[in-house]
Amino acid sequence: MKLTFKQAKRNTQIISFRVDPSTNQNLTALRTKYSDEAKRRVTTGEIVKQLINQHWAEVLGDNYEG
Numbered sequence: 010m011k012l013t014f015k016q017a018k019r020n021t022q023i024i025s026f027r028v029d030p031s032t033n034q035n036l037t038a039l040r041t042k043y044s045d046e047a048k049r050r051v052t053t054g055e056i057v058k059q060l061i062n063q064h065w066a067e068v069l070g071d072n073y074e075g
Contacts, residue, residue, distance in 0.1 A: 010063060012043060012060070012063075014043055014046070014047040014049075014051050014055060014059075015047075024054070036056070039056060040052070040053060040056065043055075043056065
């Protein structure tokens with residue numbers, strides 16, 4: 010699964026979560042990669058938001074009745 014980021018970003022809501030050191034290291038690597046591709050700083054929130062939306066589309070998508 011590959012994420013794409015636009016130059017501008019939308020307003021967001023604050024969410025807090027804790028991760029172990031290994032996951033944090035992986036997240037930092039992803040943030041660096043996507044920041045280089047987007048030619049701007051991509052935040053953890055943007056990555057998590059896209060992951061949630063893609064997972065929602067795969068799991069619920071057209072079958073969602075809520």
